[in-house]
Amino acid sequence: MAGRFVGWVARLSVAWCVAMSPSWAQEVGSEIQSAARIWVAEAVQTASSAASGAMRMEVSLGSLDPRLKLAPCGNMESYLPPGSKLWGKARVGVRCVDGITRWNVTLPVTVNAWGKAWVVRHQLPTGAVIGPDDVVEAEVNWAEEPSAILRDPALWSGFQVAKPLSTGQALRANMVRPAQVFQVGSPVRVVAQGAGFQIASDGQALTAGVVGQSARVRMESGRVASGTVLDVKTVKIDL
Template sequence: MKQMPSGCKTWIRGAYAALVLFACVFMQLPARAQAVNSEAQLPALAQRWLDQTLATQAARMEQPVRLQATLGPLDSRLKLAPCARVETYLPPGSRLWGQGRIGLRCLEGATRWNVSMPVTVKATGSAWVLRRDVAPGRPLEADDLMLAEVDWAAEPSPVLAARDAWSGQVATRALGTGQTLRQNMVRAAQVFQAGAQVRVLVQGGGFQISSQAQALSPGVVGQLAKVRMDSGRVLTTTVLDARTVQVEM
């Protein structure tokens, strides 16, 4: 395996890390090609390629996730000419995660052809699951969730595998018992309203000062909020907690 390009080393927490790493590894895999005499040999060829590709990816993922691919049927109407070299590949814009397709193309034969097959990739691993219903807008608590083995790839939104990924978050909609907690189900909590008095921390090279200000917009942890200083100056700050915002100089 070649050395991973620097662009693939970007870290992204939780399920994003697994998806990005998978894409980086997959793009470096060498093409595997072999001869086939008829379309009946294609499913076995495709399954071997999938098993090898997913085994390589699983060994490199940061999260302990078990990957399994199941091929759908090849179009029964196809009658393909024998081919000395058939390559299995991932079509542009596709990914081996959930529902997708893989391609098989003839590189050396009297008749060149290119076909595809449906594939379902399951990614089984530990993630947080709702042990009881949660109303929209309610903060998540430890008793609301439990760890369970789930299919990370069952839905497009990434799972929240780490506890700190949902701690302090609130439900964006009604959540039901048994649901796997995913990124689109939660958001950061609002910690103060417009008009609240907040402390402004101003940080720069080797110094930090604080002052009081009035919030001009609601405050959500980690997001931007505007405040008005006693001097009348309006600043765009980052919300740290229910009483503190920060400005970096």
């Protein structure tokens, strides 16, 4: 009986040593890389298919930390960590859901998305108003920065530069701001609109006007009200 017990312990020890040997560790590492690579490729393909416009996607998967010694796993599950997205520099997780030891690791991944965008022709200082002559269309990496690319000219034409821009920079949402269309004291047209009627009168701006934003005006009657700036001389007030 004692001999059988010793033999069983010996076989268990041998099995454990084999499972944790360098060759097994390398095999587990290769399986993790493969699982992550397949999952990322499918996820990026799905995302690019759903996106509007033609994008050229590039994916680069990093390596697992070679110091990790992970036990074999019967079933691995790849996932995207909470708060992350496959855009630019990110990490993808792989966890063991069926094995002697339940482990969980992450690998670095870089996703580049190349597509057409508007880039600055020359340096633009803060406050400059952007026009068609200031930009040119070129292919850029949309995922190089987190801020969204401004593909539609309506989102940047006539807007002001929010921070200094250098030649070759792609226009992004955090680089522009609506332009000021009138100053304090400027004469404006006030359009008061209610259910089934509209009244227009002259007024004076009490605050600077930016299209789409709120501004305070004094009407001919002396009444002060706030409304939405529509253009260079019109403020709409909803009654």
